[in-house]
């Protein structure tokens with residue numbers, strides 16, 4: 001299959017361009033005049049980008065917390081009570097209900113141009129429930145075309161029948177080995193913040209993850225500057241996510257590391273929080289990703305990666321190309337999938353042709369940019 005066009009192949013490419021797909025991979029990219037002959041699909045002047053990568057989502061939950069957001073915006077404090085409310089509603093939902101909810105959420109993501117999505121558990125907080133949620137993600141992933149990467153977030157909050165240190169030990173010693181033995185997740189995540197898991201508990205859980213052969217990612221520096229970013233770097237975490245409270249010393253540590261800084265502007269906006277220091281991180285040489293953090297209580301929209309790119313280019317002070325790159329190659333780095341997220345020979349043929357002509361549309365329309373056609377591993381997805 002030879003895709004051709006006269007528009008933008010973003011973030012950089014020739015014009016007019018041609019892109020040859022073979023066996024699910026990009027086999028060749030060049031100018032149209034030098035293209036090999038193959039079955040040809042002309043995309044005209046459409047903007048074409050890599051498929052978007054949402055490297056931070058929490059799709060397995062039931063219950064509606066819109067009222068809690070309204071209360072918080074009216075001045076109520078943010079506490080962990082919200083997560084535990086979602087845990088109660090999710091534990092009470094049967095498999096079919098949760099599968100339907102997850103499928104609907106992932107379909108929204110796909111139809112907005114996300115071709116790879118990371119999905120966390122974390123509204124179960126017991127071994128049986130967490131495994132149930134990870135299996136539900138797995139079953140939905142099997143019948144959907146987008147690429148799904150599972151993360152075990154048993155350490156999302158401390159359930160009411162445990163003390164924090166006891167629960168951290170339970171996550172490290174009982175839950176992680178069981179998740180790893182089943183192959184139910186590739187990564188372990190910890191909500192490393194005040195009121196949730198302190199640095200000692202986070203390190204205990206992180207080391208258990210690495211010992212079990214799983215990758216590590218952290219919710220870090222969202223509510224307070226705790227040193228979780230430094231801990232993530234020291235443990236070799238794939239990514240530290242949030243970073244709203246990160247300061248200059250944390251920026252410098254991430255700038256000199258391979259741990260990706262994943263920024264989540266949508267929940268920060270809804271919580272009226274400060275924005276993470278995106279410009280400083282980029283200037284320090286950090287690898288930066290943008291993701292949605294779609295979840296039960298602080299940001300609810302799953303089909304929103306075009307908006308997240310727009311927020312990166314406005315609220316976070318990134319250029320549009322930096323924001324688009326963070327939502328594609330940056331997400332791939334955060335998920336340790338180097339074969340995804342870039343338009344180069346040898347990479348996966350995950351592509352989106354947009355109803356737009358230039359990547360500036362992500363800022364101009366602030367999220368209201370829709371895919372026109374989508375391919376994953378060279379196969380076209382029915383929209």
Ligand SMILES: [Zn+2]
Nearest residue numbers: 056219293295
């Ligand atoms: Zn999150």
